[in-house]
Amino acid sequence: MEKLLQWSTAQQSQDPELRAKAPAPDPKLLAQVLGADTGKDDTTLMKEDISVLVCNDPQISVDDKLTALEDFEILVQNMDNANNISPLGIWPEIAKLYTYEGEEQDEFRGLGALITGTAVQNNDKSQRDFLKIVGMEEGILSEKFRNDKNDNKVLLRSLSLLKCLLYDEITQENETAAICKEDRFSEVKGCDAFLTIIRKLSPDLHVEVNERIVNTLSYAAQNNYTFSSEEIDALREGLSKLSSAKITVDSDDLSTLQKLL
Numbered sequence: 001m002e003k004l005l006q007w008s009t010a011q012q013s014q015d016p017e018l019r020a021k022a023p024a025p026d027p028k029l030l031a032q033v034l035g036a037d038t039g040k041d042d043t044t045l046m047k048e049d050i051s052v053l054v055c056n057d058p059q060i061s062v063d064d065k066l067t068a069l070e071d072f073e074i075l076v077q078n079m080d081n082a083n084n085i086s087p088l089g090i091w092p093e094i095a096k097l098y099t100y101e102g103e104e105q106d107e108f109r110g111l112g113a114l115i116t117g118t119a120v121q122n123n124d125k126s127q128r129d130f131l132k133i134v135g136m137e138e139g140i141l142s143e144k145f146r147n148d149k150n151d152n153k154v155l156l157r158s159l160s161l162l163k164c165l166l167y168d169e170i171t172q173e174n175e176t177a178a179i180c181k182e183d184r185f186s187e188v189k190g191c192d193a194f195l196t197i198i199r200k201l202s203p204d205l206h207v208e209v210n211e212r213i214v215n216t217l218s219y220a221a222q223n224n225y226t227f228s229s230e231e232i233d234a235l236r237e238g239l240s241k242l243s244s245a246k247i248t249v250d251s252d253d254l255s256t257l258q259k260l261l
Contacts, residue, residue: 042081043088046072050090062103069097069111073118079126082119086129095134106151113157121164127184130165136191152206159212162193166220185225194220195231201238203245210242211249218253227260236261 040048052060052068076082085091097112116134120126166184188194197213217235221227227235235257242249 042075042078043084046075046081046084046090047088049075050088050093054093066104066107066111069108069115073111073115076115076119079123082123082126083129085119085126086133091129091133106154110151110154110157113154113161117157117161117164120161122167127165131184131187136162136165136187136193152209155200155206155209156212159197159209159216162188162197163212163216163219166216166223185220185223188220188225189228194225194227195234198231198234198238201235201242203241203247207247210247211253214249214253214257218250218256221256221260232260 049068049072053065076085085094094112094115097108097115100108100112102108116130120130166188194217197216201210201213239254239257239261
């Protein structure tokens with residue numbers, strides 16, 4: 001990637017000598033960056049991206065690994081590719097990102113949540129695969145939301161992941177989605193995911209994070225999730241804190257939740 005950057009910078013120069021001295025980039029890498037057809041199918045590209053992630057070769061930089069994850073996220077926007085995560089045995093590697101430690105760890109954790117959210121969004125098979133192989137209790141939500149550090153990007157992506165796991169659109173192609181909604185809500189209750197995010201409500205939290213929490217809870221309420229008394233008490237306290245600090249959230253979402261109190 002560094003050679004490619006040097007080459008690209010040099011090609012923009014008016015100095016022909018500088019352009020000539022620039023190291024030639026790997027043609028395969030150049031073709032990939034320029035969007036050219038590499039002749040590889042998506043399954044192969046998915047495996048290659050994950051291979052870059054798990055590779056211990058010192059020549060593979062942190063930026064290379066992050067780029068591979070970004071490419072992987074683009075690939076799993078396709079439902080067929082998302083459904084291949086389980087057969088390819090990739091879910092465990094994605095799950096390791098949730099608690100990644102090291103350089104740029106928040107970027108890796110955030111991408112882990114983003115990839116998961118993309119893969120499971122309105123995708124019953126991927127939702128079931130995720131819950132079976134990874135589960136919420138071992139996932140990013142509990143770990144990050146109980147952490148004192150408020151990294152907004154990771155928090156927002158984690159909330160998006162939770163919403164994607166719960167959300168479904170009933171269509172002919174996804175007619176079984178409603179059947180497993182109860183199972184997903186049961187999983188949420190079993191690992192106290194909602195209680196965790198409710199307790200996160202605070203005037204000190206970024207406004208967008210508060211809004212995302214309220215929106216997720218509102219969606220659950222509208223879809224007949226049964227809040228426990230402990231969750232309702234915590235919700236009452238959290239909303240009261242926001243109100244006292246004059247922190248505003250979506251009025252429709254707020255109205256939905258106030259009916260529970």
